[in-house]
Amino acid sequence: MVARRNWGARLRETTWDGAPAVVLENERLRVTVCLAGAHVVEFNDKRRDLDLVWLNPNARAPIGAPAGFFDTYPGGWQEVLPNGGAPARYRGAPLDQHAELVGLRWDCAVVADGESEVAVRLSARCVRTPLLVRKVLRLRRGQARLVVEEELVNEAPVAVHAMWGQHLAYGAPFLRPGYRIRLPEGVCVLPHPEPINPPDRAVAAGGPYPWPVVPTPDGGRVDLSVVPDRGAPSDIVYLTEFSAGWYELADPDSAAGVRVEWDASVLPYLWLWHELGASRDHPWWGRAYVVGVEPFSSYPTDGLPGAVDNGSALTLEGGQTRTLAWSIGVIGDG
Structure with missing residues (x-):
């Protein structure tokens, strides 16, 4: 039971599309988490x-019988584990797109409920792999920043691989053409080997290329730090060589936007994904204008076996626990 309070930091139990949800709120932010999948909606x-999150026009909470990822993907932000990207099979376990956590009901317990701070602990146990995730979401009075502290546990006595990521997707009305992505110096760009939306792609194969200006397939150059106009080619690239884990996505005129900070020793890659209306078929039907800027343990978006093959997959020994701290907050005066 949460305290009844309409000032300072506060918690509220609610529903989202019929599914249980929890709201963390203070003077600066309101954060709603759908507990079916732990999606920040x-x-x-x-x-x-x-609102900074992008919501899928077909947004639905994953309630009832299992469905494909794109049948219940609400947009917003979610935890990806243990499979990043395309459906795959790992050691006999069939894994859907970005499965398993996005389709599971998460337990929620109140950790703090005072005027100065509210916090909840969310937890979920995977079904097809022996992994348990626990994370505390914390919001302090007067701060426009959500702090997240996570534990990833291998409950099996044998070693297990995983891809672990924060699937942060931004859309309108926050996101607009010309917004800028700022990163630490020294970051490199690894293009995806194949076009995401054949035959279009924004970045030439090859690399690594120094951030942010990279070649295009037609011999030109593109600045990946600038959010493109609607209709630009769909693509995904992988950013690496982070001296520190942070990025900012902001309006170049007002500097208002978002800043994400994370432990780059745990998540050394950043997936940069554009879907700007060029994909005219399932699942987007030309309706999406969304940019994902997503800290990840591994790459590419071909599924866990590909990350195992290229050596980027996380390895958790039997009984091992890995921790991750990250935060996301509003910046600028707007």
Whole structure:
């Protein structure tokens, strides 16, 4: 039971599309988490009444019988584990797109419920792999920043591989053409080997290329730090060589936007994904204008076996626990 309070930091139990949800709120932010999949379906900058998350036009909470990822993907932000990207089979376990956590009901327990701070602990146990995730979401009074502290546990006595990532997707009304992505110096770009939306792609194969200006397939050059106009080619690239784990996505005029910080020793890659209306078939039907900027343990988006093959998959020994701290907050005055 959460305290009844309408000032300072506060918690509220609610529903989202019929599924249980929890709201963490203070003077600056309102964060809504759908517990079916632990999807963050609202990250609202209350000063501007501006939600930063992208919501899928077909948004649905994953309730009832199992369905494919794109049948219940609400948009928003979610935890990806243990399979990043395309459906795959790992050691006999069939894994859907970005499965398993996105389709599971998460347990929720109140950790703190005071005027100065609220926090909840979310936990979920995978079904087809022996992995358990526990994470605390914390919001302090007066701060426009959500702090997340995570544990990933291998409950089996044998070693297990995993891809672990934060699937952060931004859309309108927050996201607009011309917004800038800022990163630490020294970051490199690894293009995906194949086009995401054949025959279009934004970045030439090959690399690594120094961030942010990289070649295009037609011999030109593109600045990946600038969010493109609607209709630009769909693509995904992988950024690496982070001296520190952080990025900012912001309006170049006002500097208002979002800053994400994470432990780059645990998640050394950043997936940069554009779907800007060029994909005219399933699942987007030309309706998406979304950019994903996603800290990840591994690459590419071909599924866990590919990450095992290239050596980027996480390895958890039998009984091992890995920890991760990260945060996301609003920046600038707007």
